[in-house]
Amino acid sequence: MWGLTGFFALLFYLAAAVAAAGLIYKINQYRNTPAPLKIPTTPAPTTRGGVVLRLFREVVFFESLFKSSKWTWLFGWLFHFGLLLVLLRHLRYFTEPVWSWIALLQPFGIYAGFIMVFGLGALLIRRLVVERIRYITQPSDLLLLLLLLGIGLSGLAMKFLVHTDVVGLKAFTLGLMHFDWSPLPADLFLATHLLLVVMLILLLPFSKLLHIPGIFFSPTRNQVDNPREQRHLAPWAMKLDQEQ
Amino acid sequence: MAADFKTPKMRKYPEIPVLQEGATTHLKPFRAKPEHQEALGFPGELVENWEEKAVEKLRELLGKYRSLQVYLDSCVKCGACADKCHYFQGTQDPKNMPVARQDLLRSLYRKHFTPQGKYLPDLVGAKEMDQAMLDEWYSYFHQCSQCRRCSVFCPYGIDTAEISMAAREIMDSIGVGQKYCNEILGKVHKIGNNLGLPQPAMKATLEDLEEDLEEETGIKVKLPLDVKGADVLLITPSADFFAEPHIDGLLGYAKVFHAAGISWTLSSYASEAANFSMFIGNYSNLKKAAERIRTAALELGVKRVMVGECGHAWRVAYNFWNTLAGIGHGGDDPYARMLQKQLDPNYPAPQHICEFTDGLIRDGRLKLNKEANDHRIVTFHDSCNVARGSRMGGSPGGQFEIPRRIIRAVCNNFVEMDPETTREKTFCCGGGGGLLTDDLLELRVKGALPRMEALNQVVQEEGVTHMAAICAICKSQFAKVLPYYDMQPDMIVSLHQLVSDAIELGDG
Numbered sequence: 049m050w051g052l053t054g055f056f057a058l059l060f061y062l063a064a065a066v067a068a069a070g071l072i073y074k075i076n077q078y079r080n081t082p083a084p085l086k087i088p089t090t091p092a093p094t095t096r097g098g099v100v101l102r103l104f105r106e107v108v109f110f111e112s113l114f115k116s117s118k119w120t121w122l123f124g125w126l127f128h129f130g131l132l133l134v135l136l137r138h139l140r141y142f143t144e145p146v147w148s149w150i151a152l153l154q155p156f157g158i159y160a161g162f163i164m165v166f167g168l169g170a171l172l173i174r175r176l177v178v179e180r181i182r183y184i185t186q187p188s189d190l191l192l193l194l195l196l197l198g199i200g201l202s203g204l205a206m207k208f209l210v211h212t213d214v215v216g217l218k219a220f221t222l223g224l225m226h227f228d229w230s231p232l233p234a235d236l237f238l239a240t241h242l243l244l245v246v247m248l249i250l251l252l253p254f255s256k257l258l259h260i261p262g263i264f265f266s267p268t269r270n271q272v273d274n275p276r277e278q279r280h281l282a283p284w285a286m287k288l289d290q291e292q
Numbered sequence: 293m294a295a296d297f298k299t300p301k302m303r304k305y306p307e308i309p310v311l312q313e314g315a316t317t318h319l320k321p322f323r324a325k326p327e328h329q330e331a332l333g334f335p336g337e338l339v340e341n342w343e344e345k346a347v348e349k350l351r352e353l354l355g356k357y358r359s360l361q362v363y364l365d366s367c368v369k370c371g372a373c374a375d376k377c378h379y380f381q382g383t384q385d386p387k388n389m390p391v392a393r394q395d396l397l398r399s400l401y402r403k404h405f406t407p408q409g410k411y412l413p414d415l416v417g418a419k420e421m422d423q424a425m426l427d428e429w430y431s432y433f434h435q436c437s438q439c440r441r442c443s444v445f446c447p448y449g450i451d452t453a454e455i456s457m458a459a460r461e462i463m464d465s466i467g468v469g470q471k472y473c474n475e476i477l478g479k480v481h482k483i484g485n486n487l488g489l490p491q492p493a494m495k496a497t498l499e500d501l502e503e504d505l506e507e508e509t510g511i512k513v514k515l516p517l518d519v520k521g522a523d524v525l526l527i528t529p530s531a532d533f534f535a536e537p538h539i540d541g542l543l544g545y546a547k548v549f550h551a552a553g554i555s556w557t558l559s560s561y562a563s564e565a566a567n568f569s570m571f572i573g574n575y576s577n578l579k580k581a582a583e584r585i586r587t588a589a590l591e592l593g594v595k596r597v598m599v600g601e602c603g604h605a606w607r608v609a610y611n612f613w614n615t616l617a618g619i620g621h622g623g624d625d626p627y628a629r630m631l632q633k634q635l636d637p638n639y640p641a642p643q644h645i646c647e648f649t650d651g652l653i654r655d656g657r658l659k660l661n662k663e664a665n666d667h668r669i670v671t672f673h674d675s676c677n678v679a680r681g682s683r684m685g686g687s688p689g690g691q692f693e694i695p696r697r698i699i700r701a702v703c704n705n706f707v708e709m710d711p712e713t714t715r716e717k718t719f720c721c722g723g724g725g726g727l728l729t730d731d732l733l734e735l736r737v738k739g740a741l742p743r744m745e746a747l748n749q750v751v752q753e754e755g756v757t758h759m760a761a762i763c764a765i766c767k768s769q770f771a772k773v774l775p776y777y778d779m780q781p782d783m784i785v786s787l788h789q790l791v792s793d794a795i796e797l798g799d800g
Contacts (some may be wrong), residue, residue, distance in 0.1 A: 068763045074365070081358040084575065086611040087451065089443045091716065108648035115444035115717075116372035119332055124370065125449075158605055173509065177309055183369045184395065186417040188408070189369050217790035239306065254408045259448055262366030268440075271608045276641040277610050279622035284356055288579060289625050 056242055057224055062250040070253025070263065081268040082282035083140040090163075092273035101110050106269060123170040127196075130164025133157050134203070141221040158207065165200040167195060192255060195244055202241040212238045297734040300382050306712070308375045315385035315737075320431050322731045324469035331478035332577055334425070335467035335541075338791040340523045342466040347404050349465045350397075350458070352754035354405065356575075364401045366448045367391060373442035373452070378719045379435050387432045390442035390452040396752055397459050408409040421425070421680045426468065431460040434470060435735055437725035438571060439676035439734030444716050453725070457573025464572055472729035473568045480581050485530035485564035491518075493531035494560050497533050502591055506542060511797050513550045515542070515558070518592070522557035523550070523636075525589050526645070527565045527609070528600025529764035538767055541786025542600050547795045548649050551658050556598075561590035565605035566764065571726030582608065582616040586631060589619070595636040598643045603675035603724065603763030609642040612680040634795055646762060647684050649791060650694045653701045659796040665703040669752050670790065673743065673770075675763035689715075695762055695787055707754045709721040713746040721761075723769030736769060737776045744777040751779065760787045 093099045105111040110128075114121045137157025140146045151172040172193045177183050212235045219230035230248055232238070264270065281289075307510075316631030327334025339345055354361050375381070380388040387393060394418065401460040402409030402418035409418030419425060438453035463469065479488040498515040505513040516522060534544040549556045563583040569577035589597050597619060601610045616630025620641040633642055652658050671694060684690040692715045699706050713719050722739030750756040761767055761784060770784035 054712070078358060078362055081355060081361050083358040084356065085615060087359060087454070087681070088715075089440060089449060089682055090691065092683075094688060106449075110447050112445055112449065113370070113372050113447040116376070116447075118369060122370060139633055156446075178307065180373070180374045180386065180389060181369075183311060184369050184371060184374065184389065184391050186369070188416045191415070234786065254406065256366070256368045258365040259368050263363050263448045264450040265358060265362045266366070267362075268443050268451050271690060275614050275620060279614050279618065279620060279624070279628075281615055282356075285575065285579075289574065289618075 050231065052234060052239070053220065053229055054062075056246075057229055057233055058146070059246045060224055063246045064264060067249045067252045074253050074258060075261050077163060082284065083267040083271070084282035084285045086271055086273075086275045087267050087269040087278050088271040088273050090273060094269065096272050099270055103264065103269060104163065107263060108185075120174070123167045123174065125162050125167075127171060129168030130160040130162075131196075133160030134164055134200075141218050144218075146253075161200060161204050161207070165197065165204065168197045168200060172197065188255065192257075195248055195251075197247065199241060199244045200243065202237050204236045206241065210218055210235070210237060221264060230257070300738055300776065301743045302741070302748055306692055306745075306785060309381060309384040311386045312384040313386055313463050315433060316379075316383045316388065317385070317428075317431055317733065319435060319732060319735050321727070321729055322471040322630075323571035324471045324474040328471060329464070329467060329469050329485050330475040332381050332469075332474055334469055334573070338467045342426075345466050347400070348420050349462045349594060350404070351398065353458050353461060354401075357454065358460065359375070359451060363394070363448075363450040363454060364398050365449055367394060367398070368448075370447065372445045372447060373450070373670070376442050376445050376501040376723060377436075377452075378439070378441070378742045379437070379735065380556075381393070382722070383742035388435055388538050389430070393432055394438055394450070394455045394507070396425070397455050398430055399530065400425065413544070426463070427465060429459050430468060433463070434727065434732070437720045437723070437727055437739065439724055440680040441645075441664050441676065441717070441720065442526045444680060454521060457528055457571070460571070461573035464574065470726065471570070472742050473726040477568045477577060477581070480564050480566075480568070480584075481514075481577075484559075484561050484584065485774045486532065486566050486568070487530045489530060489533065489563065494515075494533060494558075494563060498558070501539070501543065505546065509547075509797055511550070513543075513546050513797065515546050515754045517557060519555070519557035520556045520592050522592060522594055524554060524556035524596045524598050525562075525585075525592055525594040526556055526558055526598050526600060527562060527585055527642075528558070528645075529565045529602040529605060530563055531764040531768060532565075532600055535764070535768055536771065537782070537785050537789060538601075538764055541793060542785060542787035542788075544788025544790075544792030544795075545600060545645055547792050547797060548652065548658065549647075551795055551797055557592060557594070560587040563593070565609070567605060567608045568726055570604055570608055578608070578612065579616040582613050582619070583612065586619055586627060589748050590627065590631060591633060591636065591703040595634070596639040596643060596650060597635070598645055600645050601762040601764065601788060603677040603682075603765060604762075606644055607674075607677040607681035610644075613642055623647075624656050625712050630800035633791070644684050644694075645788065646694050649788070650698050653698065659798065660702055660794045661796050662702060662704050662794055663730050664794045665790055666705070668703065668790075669705040669707060669754065669756045670699060670758045670760055670785075670789075671704050671709050671747065671756045671765060672696060672714075673709075673721070673747075673759050673761045674714050675761060675766050676718060676720045676724060678762060679716055679718045695760075699760060699790060707750050709746040709749055709750050714744060719743045719746070721763075721766040722763050722773060724763075728765050728769055733772075737773050740769070740773045740777070744773070744779070748777065748779070758783050758784050760790055762787045
């Protein structure tokens with residue numbers, strides 16, 4: 049029992065540390081790399097507030113993807129929206145007492161699990177069936193979809209097939225957070241679920257999951273269209289000016 | 293000219309093409325000669341250890357360009373861009389899908405700059421630089437016109453233009469340049485314009501045109517060159533001095549200035565709006581070419597700087613001139629401060645000729661006879677760099693409204709093309725991004741397909757006779773490829789040609 053608990057506890061600490069360090073490294077890299085020229089995709093907002101709105105629409109509604117393909121948008125958005133609700137629902141394992149709005153969300157979170165799995169399944173089929181999407185697919189693209197599907201399905205299985213000991217699980221997660229371990233219930237679906245989640249966390253800084261911080265640093269989306277009002281100059285470009 | 297390729301068939305309804313792998317692998321522009329390379333500060337020939345040098349250059353660029361770093365990491369291969377490229381539409385070559393084009397560079401990035409690519413290359417498609425990769429780069433990064441249409445649809449705003457600029461910069465840095473861009477850029481640095489036209493030839497040409505204008509209108513309309521103390525310095529693509537239908541646009545500008553009673557001048561030193569350095573992604577050349585304009589503005593003592601009809605030039609002028617050469621607000625080096633002191637505070641930044649003409653029309657300062665264009669039914673082609681890489685006027689989208697407002701003011705019959713092919717979704721003419729060269733004719737013809745389809749539709753359904761554009765590359769490209777699609781080459785006109793035909797010049 050303690051072996052399993054210790055194994056997962058250490059895995060989670062390790063994964064969290066690696067992902068945090070990796071993401072901090074990448075985000076710092078993005079922040080510290082200058083964008084030397086104004087390259088917003090126009091028409092672009094002319095104010096900072098406008099840019100915040102543009103990014104909000106992009107992150108919340110997938111505005112550009114909607115312009116591109118309604119089907120990809122639908123499946124992609126359902127997956128991401130489902131995942132968001134599912135993640136919020138999972139906060140009940142990390143809060144004691146459970147925050148009231150998380151408690152309110154619980155019934156929706158269950159449906160969200162199905163929505164997420166549906167979206168992922170549709171995206172997977174699309175990746176395998178549509179010729180041009182198959183062409184641009186690397187094995188890692190398929191594996192990531194399968195990983196997410198595995199997480200979704202093993203999670204649903206614990207709710208609808210073989211109930212897991214959620215009270216024991218919560219004791220484990222709270223113990224993780226407070227460095228005061230409680231035993232992890234021995235449960236095949238749960239162990240699978242957690243193992244896949246650890247893998248997903250580990251992949252954050254080493255995969256296309258970097259699109260999560262990436263979107264906020266994308267110059268075509270986050271730049272203000274104001275070259276007439278302000279001179280935009282990168283530090284390395286400023287040096288060229290001074291060399292003259 | 294005997295074509296050894298087939299012009300694609302125009303489709304009635306938009307469809308996503310079936311993939312034909314390797315369909316345009318054979319298309320490669322001529323290589324730059326050593327002297328073209330060296331004039332721009334690049335090695336003349338393929339350097340030793342070029343594989344390593346390429347990786348080193350990539351490392352340098354990753355540290356200089358956030359776009360490159362973020363875009364190489366962020367792509368999720370969703371395929372939103374896959375069917376959006378005109379070259380993919382026209383050639384069916386899967387490597388012309390923007391994401392696949394990016395992957396040509398991304399594979400090297402992953403190999404050298406990501407742990408997953410180093411240790412699990414097959415899983416993530418990481419590859420080492422070798423001759424095969426370089427060949428593919430040379431081919432397919434010269435099949436991107438950097439029109440940024442893909443970036444409109446990408447959920448992360450990934451701009452393939454940024455990737456292809458970086459790839460061309462890397463190739464130049466190891467001695468593999470493209471002749472068309474690099475030779476032309478050398479002429480700009482040496483003589484001042486893409487055509488390599490020296491001052492006396494320019495002067496003679498402009499005088500001839502003045503005579504033509506006087507014959508046509510009976511009025512002395514000036515095309516001034518190197519006039520110190522003029523109010524406006526007009527920077528226009530040098531094609532405006534020689535090529536058709538560009539010249540008619542130049543005459544249009546001259547008439548507008550004449551009618552407005554504003555003194556203006558061209559410069560023989562800065563006789564080129566185009567700045568092909570953008571196409572090859574090279575910042576220092578971009579800066580060097582832009583600085584000619586600042587120098588000319590200072591020497592001539594003008595109050596405003598204005599830009600003629602040229603797509604990428606307007607992107608460079610609007611977005612980059614201030615950064616590169618302090619032409620605009622906030623420049624803090626001595627030259628920039630001097631220029632800002634000299635310029636009219638109402639116009640501290642470069643203006644587009646369309647903004648100028650539109651302003652005059654709205655102020656009622658031009659006498660226009662719309663009926664003069666009644667023999668035409670006109671549509672408007674949004675040029676990619678204007679549409680997706682710049683702005684006109686005070687609010688976003690002015691780059692779409694202002695040219696249309698001018699056309700409506702000078703012309704009774706204006707028709708829009710399919711909205712899926714205009715404004716921010718406009719299709720490239722097929723010749724942008726440094727590809728307007730006869731060694732890439734097959735690519736140009738095929739890449740024009742989506743625009744030709746949209747144009748043909750309004751020709752058939754609405755009787756459109758002319759398509760106006762505000763880009764020198766678009767104009768040259770369309771004049772060349774229209775016949776391949778059984779349309780007349782003179783269908784393409786300069787926007788200011790329409791103005792020119794409608795404007796009534798009184799002497800007073």
